[in-house]
Structure formats: structure tokens, C-alpha cells
Amino acid sequence: MGLTDDLGLAALTEKLRYPNINQFEKPNVVTTTVDFVFSWARSRSVFPFTYGLACCAIEMLSSGFARFDVARYGMEVFRPTPRQCDLMIVAGTVNEKMAPVLKRLYDQMAEPKWVISMGACATSGGPFYDGYNVVNGVDKIVPVDVYIPGCPPRPEALFQGLLELQKKIQKMRIVPPRPKPPDDD
Amino acid sequence: MPSRFETEAPDAAMQLALDRVRASEEAGRGSDMQGLGFNQVVVNMGPQHPSTHGVLRLVVTLDGELVKDVIPVIGYLHRCKEKLAEKRTYYQYIPIVDRTEYLASMNCEWGYVMTVEKLAGIQPTRRAEFIRVIMAELMRIASHQVALGTFTADLAPLGTALVFYMFRDREKILDLLEEASGARMMFNYFRFGGVRYDLPDGWVEKCRELMARMPRLIDEYESLVKDNAVFLQRCIGKGVITQQDVADYGITGPNARASGVPLDLRRTRPYSVYPELDFDVRLGEHGDVYDRYQVRMDEMRESVRIVGQCLDMLPAGPVQAGTLRAPYVIAPPPGECYIGQENPRGEYGTYIVSDGSRYPYRLKYRDPCFCNLQIFPKLLRGNKIADAVAISGSMDMVLGGIDR
């Protein structure tokens, strides 16, 4: 296959199972697909939106500071305005008074955008599920990409959720796959 | 639900602000002495805002940069806790009390557990009392670290770097609390008659070691900001709470002590083993933002002293008074009780009415931040909007307690 070991790409391709990287005979030249590069850049530099509502917000803050460092994943740019963000991490309970605000902020984000629902309250209402004022899950208002259970989820759990999101973003394609014609047998 | 291309009609709070603007203009107060018209703009700060520390919405009436009026709107985190109390047994409710003031969970649990023990006539064991004091004081240090860290982080966006040091050391305290109770934030550790788990082996030594290092770390925090001329200029003299305000608005905790009122429930209404411990109540002089910051720094030092004493005085013995066994049901006799305890933010307590069944009949929180927030309009009037951020940070709001 002509893969040399100078760049170690053989081992890397094997380990990461990225089928899109190929290398010519000479080193320093790599071909891949545009989809792969764009998605790779998108997933490694997500700008999260500081939408911490309740206790989970403190774990989100902790994950941004020194011990659990979210900058390792390229996500340290927490922006308070939705216009500059890709990712809305809903951390905390959403109630009926807050729901229109959540929807409005989600609408103000530009595509492509993703939502992580962090914690039990955002996933399904949590310990307050039978409150008269609590929305049982933020997915009743906005579409959610990754759910992170926990009350509150540890920063490591948040990171696992972020890595799952990175995998999900990696699968994005600019051109949607062409529908296959039906088999005529 | 409004679609994205519609502007909403103003809701009740915005309408109130707009009505007040119109009323002041009609009454002739819409311009200054030279006849220059004020341009009063009603602006929404929140509920999603980096500086309001939670989902607090401030409907601010601004004239340029000057704040004319503030209407705080709360309820964006109202989780129906008082109604949930009537559907959960006393034991099942302990994790929910944790989530009231989520930065000071141990203290909140204590406020609830103390009241139920009084109603049911349970006396906690002596070792458990000391462990409770240790946990509460460690939580006080952690809570002040977050409070001061986010306060200085708001003054300049993460500019003072104090918040990084504070959160780094908060992780050390949370490590200790996690070893003892199993969780980093919502501990579910206190039980009626004691605490859930005894301290693991080696915990006391680790805690002693951390408390030996802590005074130097607190000195490090202070040294980062205390000579910063911008910090001092933004904090000294702003947002003064007078002693009359403390009584009028029910302000307790470090906010009251910064104004010179020695209201500390660990001394004025002693509970648990606090009478046997030796610590000072730190007071401020002027009641401004800087004093509130300084009182919290000093309180961290006092908490370190208290923890050191408790570790020395820790007796052997059981950590539960024999009430924790299946089916985990407790049914206090009919009656009502309120006991307040000293939270890092003020006086926190639950007023519980019991009707003899295993569900509380009525549970009402006395939350310090709810009372502290009422003084906001008075404090912020006449200040610039940047001072509003400094003042609100110094008052240390946790919306979980305000909205319950």
C-alpha cells in the first residue's frame, strides 16, 4: 500500500480507524476528503455556550478550570452570547418560566449547532420530575445531541459526553449521501 | 411560544419598568435642571448573563450608564421544592435539600436535619456533631472560594486569575469531602441522629495537612488582589449597606457582618458543639463591597481554625444515634419548628410543620439569598452599570436558594 512508517500514519490510521487518510509514496503528502478535514476542524474547536442554570453549572465551571481542563479538547472558549457559539450545554433544570428563553437562545445560535443536555434535570426532569413547574427534559423544547446522566455529572462524565459529541460531529458530511436507486432484481 | 421573527410583548416586570419611566417623565422628572432630557432605556440583564451568577433577571432602567431603577425578576429556577416536600418522606427529602444552595450543600442539609431532629426528639451522637462541624466549615471555605472567585472574575473577565487559584484549592477540599461522603457536590451525608458514614482511615491526617497549608494559600489569594488599584477603586465605597438596612431587609451572614452587625448564629444562637470552640466573629467597618470581600476572606481563616480544633477534639464513638435502619421512615409527632443555622450566605433554616405522618405537612425555607436580594434596587440606584456587577457579585447570590 506504500505506507511508510516515517509519519507513523499506519499505526495512527489503525488506532483511530480513520479510513480517510492515505499517504503517497513520498512522506509529507497526505490525501483525504474535504468532509473529513472540515468535520475534524469543527469538532476540535467547538465554542460552548455558558448556559448553566443550576448545580450542574458549577461542575461545568469546575471542568473549565485547572484540574479538569476543558481546553485540552479545544472547548475553553465559553462565550456568553449565543450568536458566537456552536454548542449549548444545558446544565440544570429547565422550568416553564425559563423554557421560552431557552428556545429563543437556541434560535439565536447559528447553524451548525448542537445541544448537550447535562445532568438528570435537563435529560428528564431529574429529582424534580413531578414538580408543577418543571419541564421533564430539555428535549421537549430543543433537539438534543448528547445526553449526560448524573446529578451532577462529574467533570469526567462531561468530558465523555463532549468526546461523544466530537465523534458525532466527525461524521458530518458537506454533501449528503446520494440516495441509492432501488435494486431491480 | 413566539417564533423567532416576532418580538414579544413586554411581560409584567418590563411593563412595570416602562410604566415607572413614563410616570417619572409625566411627573416632570424626565429631565435634569438644565432641561436636558433623560433618555431612559429599559434593558434586560439576564436571565442568561455571565455576571448575574445564575438565572437572575434584572430589568434595569438606564440613563446612559447610570442605573435609575432595578427590578429583579426571579423564578427561573423555581423547582417546586416546597411542594415536593409534601410528596417525599423525611429521608427521601434530604437529597433535595442538598440542591437548594448547591454551593453549600452540607450546611443546607444541616439546616433541615437539625429541625427534624428537634421535632422528633433525636439527639445526634457527639462524634457526629464534631464531624458535622468539620464538614460544615470545610464547605464554608469551599463556598467562599467560589463566591470570591466568581466575584473577582466578574470585575474583569477572568482577569485577576484569582478564580483559578480558588478553584484549584476547592478541588482539594472537595476531594476530602468526596472521600468521606462519596460525592463531589450533592453529598446526601447528614442523617437524623448523625451522619451516614464514619470518616475513612487517614482522612483526619489528610485534613490536618490541608488545613496546615490553607492559611498560606489564603495569603496567596489576598496578595493577588489587595494591592490592585483598580480593584480597590471599584470596590471601596460602593454598595454600602447600612445597619438600618440589615434590620429592615433581614440581611444576615457576611453581608450583615460587613456592616458591623455581629449577627453570627454560631455565636448568637449556638447550636451543636460551637459553644466549645474558639473562633472570632469577623466584622467589617463600612459595609461596602470591599468589606464584604474582606469579611469572607477572614471567615475562611476562622473556618480553618475551627476545623483544626475539631480534628483535635474528635471523640471516638458511633456516628449515628441508632435511627438509621430499614424501612428508613421517621414520623415526628405533630408540631412545628424552625431552627436557623449559619450558612456561608446567612441564616438558613427550614420551618417544618408536621402532622404526625411520615411526610412533612408544610416545609418552608428561610433562605438568606432571598432576603439579601431585596435590597438590590436600593443598592444599585445611582451607580453605574459596571458597579452593579461588582455589587451583585459581592452579595453572593445562589439562585437555587432564592427560587427553591
Added chain:
Amino acid sequence: MPHVLPKIGSADLTIDEVAARLASEFGGDLVDVRVQEPDTVVARLDRADLKQVARRLRELPEIAYEMLNFVAAVDWLTHLESVYHLYSFAGNTYLELHVEVPRVEPELETVSDVWPSAEWHEREAWDMMGIRFHGHPDLRRILLKDDFVGHPLRKDYVDLVENHPNA
């Protein structure tokens, strides 16, 4: 800072002396004065007397009750009740006042001109329990959204569909 408030505990009275003092001072207005250990006096009050008793408590010589801790609203099924919890700096004691309110027309006088912190506590009592306070400067919902239907902490509150547009 000028020291306006009295020194905490300067009156130096035991809780029984405080209870006796209140019983004698207020005579027929404060009914059923009793002591709840260790430092709370509990009393019942008729709702017509609330305002003037509140004013007198605030200005009581020696043990003025200057701080209002909370106003709780309780739903006993036959009637509602409003509980005022007060603190006196000089006496370093608490006073718990219970005021009974009928269920059909739950109305009370506001005490927000005596203790300004009552403003938000009374708004919460109105929001949660439906007790209306006369003379309150701004009685509107505080914790729930403005178009919420019903008063949730009542025992007969049923979860309504109108209150859940997002369920």
C-alpha cells in the same frame, strides 16, 4: 458606620421573662403566648389586630423586634394561616406569630411598611398560597410565571394543563 442597632443580647432577659413581658404588654391581642425552647416565643394573633401589633412590636422599648425572618403560609384544610417569624437584636430572641385567615376570602393587612423585607415574603405567600395583602405596593407573582393559573401550595391544587405548555 454609625451603630444604629442595639447590641445583640443587651436586654439580658431570659426567654420566660420575655414571654411574660409580651403577654403583659399586649394583653388580649396576643393569645396563647408560650415558650418554645430554647429561644422562641410563639403566639396567636387575630388578623384585625395584625397591623397595630406589628407597629408596636417594632417599636417596643428594650426588646424591639426589628427583623423579619420570613412569612410562611400554611394550608390547614379548614383555613389558611400566615406565620410571621421575627427577631429582636436586643433580646436575642425570636417571636413566631400565627395569624388565621379564612379560606374563602384570604385577606390580610400588609406589614411591608413596618418591615420592608415583608414585601417579597408576602408576594411569595400570594403566589404560592393565594393570601391577598391589602396595601402591598406591588402584589404580583414572584416565583411563577405571570400567567400561571392557581396557587400551587394549596392542598387542593391540581396540576393543570394550562400551566404546562411545554410538556
